[in-house]
Amino acid sequence: MKGDTGFFQVTDPNSVMTTNSSEPPGPSTAPPPKVVTTARGYTRILYARLVLFRCEWCSQEEKVWQYPGASPRYCEECREEAQQSMNSARQREKRERDRQATPYVRRRLVGRPPKKR
Numbered sequence: 001m002k003g004d005t006g007f008f009q010v011t012d013p014n015s016v017m018t019t020n021s022s023e024p025p026g027p028s029t030a031p032p033p034k035v036v037t038t039a040r041g042y043t044r045i046l047y048a049r050l051v052l053f054r055c056e057w058c059s060q061e062e063k064v065w066q067y068p069g070a071s072p073r074y075c076e077e078c079r080e081e082a083q084q085s086m087n088s089a090r091q092r093e094k095r096e097r098d099r100q101a102t103p104y105v106r107r108r109l110v111g112r113p114p115k116k117r
Contacts, residue, residue, distance in 0.1 A: 030065055057082045 034046040048065045055062055057078035064072060074082045 034067060 030050070031048050033048070036044045036046060038044070046067050048067050051064050051066045051071055053062055053064070053071050053073075054060070055075040055078055056073050058075065060075060062072075062075045066072065
């Protein structure tokens with residue numbers, strides 16, 4: 001098969017043909033449509049669309065294929081860092097609020113009332 005000049009001319013013996021399409025792989029090809037069946041038996045077909053958005057964390061413009069719904073706020077590289085930072089800030093504010101709160105003067109008793117003598 002090494003010197004064969006047939007239909008497929010393979011230069012590398014380990015190479016694999018990944019697609020039959022002439023389109024370049026990547027963000028230009030849309031993912032397949034989703035078929036959603038509801039509880040009442042209706043079927044919907046959801047098509048992905050190419051969304052252009054600006055990342056709120058790094059301010060770079062990104063193109064992403066996305067099914068209907070809210071637009072993304074962060075690019076893939078920034079998403080984890082942004083969520084971690086916002087969670088830390090939220091926890092810091094909560095701890096500060098808890099420190100500022102006045103403790104209860106008298107705690108309400110929980111459970112069975114005490115016996116009267």
